[in-house]
Amino acid sequence: MRTRLLHVELCYEHDVVLSRQRARQVAALVGFSAQDQVRIATSVSEIARNTFRYAGRGKVEFFLQTEPRPILQMIFSDHGQGIPNLSTILAGKYVSRSGMGLGIVGTKKLMDKFEIETGPKGTTVSMGKYIGSELNEFNKEFFSYLTDELSLQTSQEPFVELQQQNQELLGAFSELEKRQNELTHLNVELQETKRQLNLQNELLESRVSERTAELKDSLQEMEKFCYSIAHDLKAPLRAINGLTMVLQQEYAPAFDAEGKNCTNRIVEAATRMHILIVDLLDYGRLTHMDVAVTPISLNDTIAKAAEGLREVIVLTKATIEVQKEMPIVMANSVLLDQVLSNLIENALKFVPAGVAPFVKIWAEERTVKSEDGTIRPSVRLSIKDNGIGVDVSYHKRIFKVFERLHGERSVYPGTGIGLALVQKAVERMNGISGVESTLGQGSLFWIELPKH
Amino acid sequence: MERIPILRMGDFLLVTIQVDMHDRLAMTLQDDLTRQIVASNSRGVLIDISSLEMIDSFIGRMLSNISLMSNVLAAQTVVVGMQPAVAITLVELGMSMPGVRTALNVEKGMMLLRECLDSDDSEVEDDAS
Numbered sequence: 199m200r201t202r203l204l205h206v207e208l209c210y211e212h213d214v215v216l217s218r219q220r221a222r223q224v225a226a227l228v229g230f231s232a233q234d235q236v237r238i239a240t241s242v243s244e245i246a247r248n249t250f251r252y253a254g255r256g257k258v259e260f261f262l263q264t265e266p267r268p269i270l271q272m273i274f275s276d277h278g279q280g281i282p283n284l285s286t287i288l289a290g291k292y293v294s295r296s297g298m299g300l301g302i303v304g305t306k307k308l309m310d311k312f313e314i315e316t317g318p319k320g321t322t323v324s325m326g327k328y329i330g331s332e333l334n335e336f337n338k339e340f341f342s343y344l345t346d347e348l349s350l351q352t353s354q355e356p357f358v359e360l361q362q363q364n365q366e367l368l369g370a371f372s373e374l375e376k377r378q379n380e381l382t383h384l385n386v387e388l389q390e391t392k393r394q395l396n397l398q399n400e401l402l403e404s405r406v407s408e409r410t411a412e413l414k415d416s417l418q419e420m421e422k423f424c425y426s427i428a429h430d431l432k433a434p435l436r437a438i439n440g441l442t443m444v445l446q447q448e449y450a451p452a453f454d455a456e457g458k459n460c461t462n463r464i465v466e467a468a469t470r471m472h473i474l475i476v477d478l479l480d481y482g483r484l485t486h487m488d489v490a491v492t493p494i495s496l497n498d499t500i501a502k503a504a505e506g507l508r509e510v511i512v513l514t515k516a517t518i519e520v521q522k523e524m525p526i527v528m529a530n531s532v533l534l535d536q537v538l539s540n541l542i543e544n545a546l547k548f549v550p551a552g553v554a555p556f557v558k559i560w561a562e563e564r565t566v567k568s569e570d571g572t573i574r575p576s577v578r579l580s581i582k583d584n585g586i587g588v589d590v591s592y593h594k595r596i597f598k599v600f601e602r603l604h605g606e607r608s609v610y611p612g613t614g615i616g617l618a619l620v621q622k623a624v625e626r627m628n629g630i631s632g633v634e635s636t637l638g639q640g641s642l643f644w645i646e647l648p649k650h
Numbered sequence: 651m652e653r654i655p656i657l658r659m660g661d662f663l664l665v666t667i668q669v670d671m672h673d674r675l676a677m678t679l680q681d682d683l684t685r686q687i688v689a690s691n692s693r694g695v696l697i698d699i700s701s702l703e704m705i706d707s708f709i710g711r712m713l714s715n716i717s718l719m720s721n722v723l724a725a726q727t728v729v730v731g732m733q734p735a736v737a738i739t740l741v742e743l744g745m746s747m748p749g750v751r752t753a754l755n756v757e758k759g760m761m762l763l764r765e766c767l768d769s770d771d772s773e774v775e776d777d778a779s
Contacts, residue, residue, distance in 0.1 A: 212672050236738075
């Protein structure tokens with residue numbers, strides 16, 4: 199008696215898996231040992247794969263034959279083009295080292311019965327495995343139990359489905375984990391980049407401060423150099439001066455008018471040079487001398503400076519108006535004296551011909567925000583004149599050494615150091631200086647010093 | 651798409667096959683694994699097949715291929731947990747799996763991988779000296 203237990207269509211790749219799973223189920227149900235179950239499942243897998251792979255589609259049927267000897271039969275059938283080199287395959291000559299072509303030959307070894315028929319209209323594989331007769335009694339009850347179990351197995355599919363979904367979830371999880379790892383990795387890289395940037399930044403900053411220090415050093419060197427040149431120039435100049443005076447006094451009769459003119463001009467030039475050098479030395483000294491500041495009265499200092507300029511004031515019929523009781527500032531008395539003398543002298547000097555200078559001096563209290571952000575009180579002293587004024591475009595230049603807006607032989611004599619000296623001196627006293635002026639409308643020079 | 655997860659454990663890759671793989675899934679695993687070996691610079695692959703109740707010639711060949719390919723990529727592959735019935739069937743089938751190292755369980759598989767690594771390293775050192 200032969201009973202058809204079930205059949206599996208082989209249309210999709212998954213059907214190969216299904217067929218071997220069913221084979222194992224059937225094998226277990228009819229009482230095969232675990233080892234035989236594996237053998238049967240493996241065999242079904244091999245042939246089902248061949249059927250699906252080479253014929254495109256087919257089916258496998260499972261039969262239980264009880265007479266003469268109980269056997270589980272599996273019959274594969276398809277409508278493919280057949281197996282062209284079957285004899286070679288069956289002879290085992292087709293088996294490659296890696297196992298390719300092993301399917302049919304291997305299955306034949308695993309099965310007790312194996313028959314294959316192939317032709318251009320399709321292939322049929324019939325194979326079977328004997329069941330130990332003592333295992334089961336193949337009666338009606340057994341077959342109804344068998345059919346029940348097999349249908350039950352089918353209804354368990356959702357569970358398999360769930361298992362599969364679980365697998366997919368696991369896959370998604372590992373993918374997610376990978377992404378997260380990548381993100382973490384990126385984050386680490388970013389932090390590393392940031393750290394390197396910071397490092398670079400620090401390096402740059404330290405380099406800048408290094409360079410600044412170097413520049414400051416070389417500037418100081420230069421200033422020292424200038425100072426020493428000016429100092430060394432003094433001696434030969436003294437010789438020129440002395441020798442020319444000897445010429446003028448002792449050898450005057452030997453010179454004609456032109457000769458006398460020349461010696462006079464030599465003396466004049468030497469005197470100018472002397473003034474220049476003295477000014478330069480003053481400026482140079484400013485850059486490297488220690489400047490001690492003490493509370494100083496602006497009124498007193500201005501009075502002193504005016505006293506020094508009395509001759510000029512009288513000569514030019516100038517008027518100087520000074521605010522009374524101005525605040526006390528923190529300054530160096532020598533430098534402040536020099537600064538105010540310079541500024542007042544300028545105010546008196548740069549007036550149009552025939553105009554009596556009028557100078558107004560006053561102070562106002564202000565606040566200054568220093569570099570570290572603190573606000574400290576300061577005093578701004580303004581000196582306003584009715585002079586020729588300074589064009590706006592020259593406001594910065596006039597504070598530089600040897601910058602003279604008026605030519606060498608102009609009506610306004612001077613060395614061109616005065617305002618540079620003012621600026622430097624005020625700077626050394628922790629103050630600032632500036633000018634507000636328009637050409638032809640007088641000037642207002644101001645200095646700002648810390649209030650006492 | 652269905653995939654067998656590949657877990658990274660330090661220098662090793664760990665694959666636990668818990669489903670009955672259809673052929674394409676097996677091929678995907680083969681591709682994924684070789685790619686992963688290169689991507690993560692892995693030196694060993696541990697494939698746990700203790701859940702597999704059957705290995706036919708195709709899956710056997712896939713395992714063998716993975717071993718050979720990983721070898722070319724300087725990684726060792728150890729297949730662990732093969733059920734006895736599966737092993738017997740494979741032999742009866744006439745399937746030899748060249749290049750496949752096996753171990754009884756994951757623990758022994760890891761030990762084997764580490765030993766392989768150590769001997770590899772010492773060979774490198776020997777060569778260097």
